[in-house]
Amino acid sequence: MSDSSDQNVAPENNPAPGGVERTPIRIFDTTLRDGEQSPGASLNHQEKMEIARQLEALGVDVIEAGFPITSQGDFEAVGAIGKELDRAIVAGLSRCVPRDIDRAGEALKGANNPRIHVFCATSRIHREHKLKKAFEEIVTLSVDSVKRARQFVDDVEFSPEDGSRTELNYLVDVTAAVIEAGATTVNIPDTVGYAVPEEYGHIFSYVREKLPQIARDGIYLSSHCHNDLGLAVANSLAAVAGGARQVECTINGIGERAGNASLEEFVMALRTRSDYYKQYETGIVTKKIFPISRMVSSLTGLQVQRNKAVVGENAFAHEAGIHQDGMLKNRNTYEIMDPTSIGVPESKLVLGKHSGRHALGDRITELGHSLDGETLDKVYEAFKALADKKKDVYDEDIEAILDEQLATGRRLWELVRFQVTSGTGVIATATIVLRDSSGTEKTDASTGDGPIDACYSAVQRITGVKVTLEDYQTRAITGGKDAQGEATVQVRHHDRKVRGRGLSTDVIEAAVKAYLSAINRIKTTEERKVNATMMNGDAASTGKAAQP
Numbered sequence: 001m002s003d004s005s006d007q008n009v010a011p012e013n014n015p016a017p018g019g020v021e022r023t024p025i026r027i028f029d030t031t032l033r034d035g036e037q038s039p040g041a042s043l044n045h046q047e048k049m050e051i052a053r054q055l056e057a058l059g060v061d062v063i064e065a066g067f068p069i070t071s072q073g074d075f076e077a078v079g080a081i082g083k084e085l086d087r088a089i090v091a092g093l094s095r096c097v098p099r100d101i102d103r104a105g106e107a108l109k110g111a112n113n114p115r116i117h118v119f120c121a122t123s124r125i126h127r128e129h130k131l132k133k134a135f136e137e138i139v140t141l142s143v144d145s146v147k148r149a150r151q152f153v154d155d156v157e158f159s160p161e162d163g164s165r166t167e168l169n170y171l172v173d174v175t176a177a178v179i180e181a182g183a184t185t186v187n188i189p190d191t192v193g194y195a196v197p198e199e200y201g202h203i204f205s206y207v208r209e210k211l212p213q214i215a216r217d218g219i220y221l222s223s224h225c226h227n228d229l230g231l232a233v234a235n236s237l238a239a240v241a242g243g244a245r246q247v248e249c250t251i252n253g254i255g256e257r258a259g260n261a262s263l264e265e266f267v268m269a270l271r272t273r274s275d276y277y278k279q280y281e282t283g284i285v286t287k288k289i290f291p292i293s294r295m296v297s298s299l300t301g302l303q304v305q306r307n308k309a310v311v312g313e314n315a316f317a318h319e320a321g322i323h324q325d326g327m328l329k330n331r332n333t334y335e336i337m338d339p340t341s342i343g344v345p346e347s348k349l350v351l352g353k354h355s356g357r358h359a360l361g362d363r364i365t366e367l368g369h370s371l372d373g374e375t376l377d378k379v380y381e382a383f384k385a386l387a388d389k390k391k392d393v394y395d396e397d398i399e400a401i402l403d404e405q406l407a408t409g410r411r412l413w414e415l416v417r418f419q420v421t422s423g424t425g426v427i428a429t430a431t432i433v434l435r436d437s438s439g440t441e442k443t444d445a446s447t448g449d450g451p452i453d454a455c456y457s458a459v460q461r462i463t464g465v466k467v468t469l470e471d472y473q474t475r476a477i478t479g480g481k482d483a484q485g486e487a488t489v490q491v492r493h494h495d496r497k498v499r500g501r502g503l504s505t506d507v508i509e510a511a512v513k514a515y516l517s518a519i520n521r522i523k524t525t526e527e528r529k530v531n532a533t534m535m536n537g538d539a540a541s542t543g544k545a546a547q548p
Contacts, residue, residue, distance in 0.1 A: 022281045025270070026246040027061040028222060028265065029055050031296060032077070033093055034260055035204055035250040041300040042499060044521065045077055051299065052081045052290045053370055055088065055251075059283040060263075061125050061349075062089040062246070063119060068107040073525070082111025084241075089155065091404035095144035101387045105152030116149040116156050117187075118142075123162035124175055135170055139177050146181040156183050159224065163188035163193040164203065168243030171203065172210045179213060183248060185220040193258060194229025197238035200225075214243075222246035225261045227253060233362045234332040237269060240280060251296040252304055252311065262341065264289045266308040271457040272336055290343035292367025298403040301488050310342060343368075345395070353387035360398070367395060369402055378405050389505050390482035397484055400477050400503045412523045413463055413516055420451040420508060430454035432512070434462050452511045459512065465519045467491040467498075474507055487514040493522050 030046055035041065043051070043470060048065070055063050065081040066074035082090040090111050091103035096118055108114035120142045121131055127138065142158060149156045158178040160166055167176075175186050188203055195203075202222055206213050223230040223239035223246070236247050253262030267284045293311040297304050306313045316339040345366070351359060357380045364371060364379070366413045371379065382401045387393050418435040431445040432455060444461045448454030452472075460466055471490035476483040485507035489500045496520050502513025 005200040023279050025240060025282050026061040027247040027284060028246050029263060030064040030248055031250040033064040033066050034256060035254040036303060037256050038254050041302055047299045048077045049080060051296060052085060054368055056085050058288045058292055059285045060088055062091055064091045064093060067093040067408040078257055082108050082114055086112050089113040089115050091117045094118045096120040096141050099147060101145060101148045108153060112131055114153045116153050118149055119159035121162055122160035122170060123165040126162050139174050142174055142178050143181040146183050147177045148243060150182040157185040157187055158183040159187040159189055162190060162191045164200055168206055172207055175207055175316040179219055180255045182242060183387055184469050185222055187222035189224035190226060193226035194462050195235055197229060197234045200235045201238030201242035204239050204244050208243040209469050209514045220246045222248055227258040233265045236261045236266050252293055254302050264293060266338060285463045286370060287343040294399060295368055298399055301501060315492035345348050351393045358524055363398060367399060370456040375405060388470045394478045395461040396477045400484060400486060404503050412520050415516055418455060418512055422451040428454045430458050431444050432458040432462060449484050451508055456515050459515055465522055467493045489518055495531045498522055
């Protein structure tokens with residue numbers, strides 16, 4: 001073993017050797033598409049916009065903003081994000097179906113840097129059991145779809161779904177065909193997380209070797225890995241070594257089933273082990289990693305596990321005595337990354353009721369958010385109300401307020417006040433007063449199995465929205481007797497699962513707010529569908545083609 005003093009130390013103390021020509025790795029973030037497909041992780045329009053802004057600030061090269069054909073909400077989000085962001089490429093996903101592609105093209109109309117991402121399954125199991133098509137038919141379908149997408153945009157990405165389980169010769173054939181049809185990026189996904197690093201890396205080197213036009217014409221090969229066997233990041237690194245120049249990932253590794261490759265883990269693996277991956281670099285601003293991790297966790301309701309790599313609460317915690325002793329002598333003994341390099345604050349600024357709007361605004365910016373004046377005003381009012389109830393307001397309190405403001409969007413129903421009667425041997429009773437969007441207050445009362453059940457029954461009676469409560473959780477945002485309580489609920493409305501979140505120093509009030517938040521999401525979605533149907537009807541009546 002070498003005894004060099006430069007070995008195995010944090011990269012900020014041990015920069016990569018000078019003079020090495022760097023190969024940029026494009027970061028494709030699919031938090032807003034694949035990540036949002038995590039159960040219970042639905043985001044409203046305002047939340048998607050805020051995450052997209054912060055992804056661009058983070059330095060992400062491509063943002064997959066949604067799957068436009070699936071919902072009016074995705075269609076609107078892809079369009080709005082594409083028009084607002086001026087640096088990042090904004091992609092809309094599409095199956096190899098004409099109406100999907102047309103819908104994506106329509107959503108991206110007017111976008112500054114648009115991309116359509118089309119996919120079609122190619123593995124034997126998908127060909128035989130899902131598509132029931134011969135490989136030649138799939139190639140024709142893929143080529144036609146890429147050509148159709150090129151009618152809308154110049155930047156088209158193609159993915160052979162379940163690519164890691166597709167025969168190599170077939171993979172080469174379909175890749176060559178879609179490149180000739182106009183694809184500028186070909187993504188070879190490990191759709192079900194089945195691959196292991198050595199074989200996944202070999203797929204990329206094999207395809208590049210067989211298709212010299214990839215290097216000659218500047219075509220990007222991309223990896224997209226799922227984490228079913230816990231190998232998503234390892235497979236992504238192997239893909240880069242094999243010739244991939246784009247890596248698809250999500251913040252906190254969220255996504256379908258066990259999730260996707262974690263952006264922060266992949267980026268920090270390249271950075272921390274720059275001695276090994278010395279020729280590769282990304283454009284990610286690493287100091288913004290921790291704030292956006294917190295934001296995504298807060299807005300999606302998907303809590304980061306305490307021991308998660310890079311951004312988990314325990315990632316830089318040291319409890320064992322021998323570790324603490326080593327850290328006191330030299331942090332590199334047990335810490336391979338400086339926490340400040342990913343934006344973990346060295347100290348937490350405590351605000352109080354005498355703190356002004358400017359101080360709050362500065363702290364919100366440091367936490368990784370960018371708010372317009374109107375939203376900041378609302379957050380400041382909520383901050384002052386909280387500061388009157390508790391002495392100190394911490395970062396977690398501010399993030400909770402931000403989340404509540406972004407999550408509510410348009411408040412169709414708002415809690416005015418409530419009263420509960422409960423106790424041993426007493427039937428729990430709740431009286432609820434809600435205010436609707438017209439300003440009219442409505443009151444009702446109900447009984448239930450405990451005060452929260454009684455409150456929820458009364459809320460359903462007033463709003464007329466019947467839902468099934470599937471999950472309910474509470475936690476303290478910070479320590480102390482005056483800590484804010486956070487309640488999160490997941491409800492089912494017909495075939496749709498919806499998340500709600502509420503905050504208060506009173507846990508029952510927080511629970512009612514969470515329930516009401518979920519109902520507001522349901523009502524807002526229903527209104528959007530009605531409006532979209534009316535718009536389509538108007539278009540048809542004036543002789544225009546209705547939206548597919």
